[in-house]
Amino acid sequence: MGDAIDLSGDGGVIKTIVRKSKSDAVAPTEDFPVVDVHYEGTLADTGEVFDTTHEDNTIFSFEIGKGSVIKAWDIAVKTMKVGEVAKITCKPDYAYGSAGSPPDIPPDATLVFEVELVACRPRKGSTTGSVSEERARLEELKKQRELAAAVKEEEKKKREEQKAAAAARVQAKLDAKKGQGKGKGKAK
Secondary structure, three states: OOOEEEOOOOOOEEEEEEEOOOOOOOOOOOOOOEEEEEEEEEEOOOOOEEEEOOOOOOOEEEEOOOOOOOHHHHHHHOOOOOOOEEEEEEOHHHOOOOOOOOOOOOOOOOEEEEEEEEEEEOOOOOOHHHHHHHHHHHHHHHHHHHHHHHHHHHHHHHHHHHHHHHHHHHHHHHHHHHHHHHHHHHHO
């Protein structure tokens, strides 16, 4: 087993790798936020299993960062890669806490989950192609906005230069007239 990693910084979520993934394995990302997992949850004090997908070999799916699972899972699963199995120890504040705890789990219980990340995939209705196409489209729009802003700035500079040049011509004409007026007065 791997070393225990404090993912929350306060000892609330501890992850220990039980089985490493392959080095080129996929991890949850913005493009692949939906994860499929197998898991078994036990009470840290007694080791009693309170929930598992192993009995009926089901897959549990959720989207990372949406608050649809306990806080510890949102924190820990996003650090995993497909094929990895990790033991996640969750203090009550990162598990069910006092609110919303299932009836068979004491609200102050520390929970231990052995989680296997089976897959990562895009949100329903989007494919990796559509996600990257959308990202590319947004990037292109950003470039177009920046280009338009640069053109506007250039036009503004030209207008200011033209105003300054016009003001200088007017001033030169005024100066020339002043000079002509003085010259005519002296000649008389």
